[in-house]
Amino acid sequence: QVQLVESGGGLVQPGGSLRLSCVASGGGFSGLVMAWFRQTPGKEREFVAFISQHSDGKYYEDFARGRFTISRDNAKNTLYLQMKDLQPVDTAVYYCASTVRIAGLRNVNAYDAWGQGTQVTVSS
Numbered sequence: 001q002v003q004l005v006e007s008g009g010g011l012v013q014p015g016g017s018l019r020l021s022c023v024a025s026g027g028g029f030s031g032l033v034m035a036w037f038r039q040t041p042g043k044e045r046e047f048v049a050f051i052s053q054h055s056d057g058k059y060y061e062d063f064a065r066g067r068f069t070i071s072r073d074n075a076k077n078t079l080y081l082q083m084k085d086l087q088p089v090d091t092a093v094y095y096c097a098s099t100v101r102i103a104g105l106r107n108v109n110a111y112d113a114w115g116q117g118t119q120v121t122v123s124s
Helices: none
Strands: 003-007 010-012 018-025 033-039 046-051 058-060 068-073 078-083 092-099 118-122
Touching: 003 092, 018 033, 018 092, 018 118, 033 068, 033 078, 046 068, 046 078, 058 068, 078 092
Parallel strands: 010 118
Antiparallel strands: 003 018, 018 078, 033 046, 033 092, 046 058, 068 078, 092 118
């Protein structure tokens, strides 16, 4: 079973940038659709973006489009989320997730494995 570990979160000022990483272990990374979600206290986990197995398909939630870029390096078993122009509303715990499914990919229930999350705080 794949295991996912996120890193790269932290405190950043409004307008700043961060790059999150998610390293997968357990094999089969190149066969998985990967995604980023985020969650704030008291709210449901929210879809951010997903990327297909060989990076030929990407989809972003509206708030992420134009500011966030999802990418992956199958040789390194690593998923990335480059975030720019961060705002306080982007403050959340960010999770990476994986699935073998190819439908319903904006839904948390489509994903089989999750990382432990990395905190992103945007504040002056």
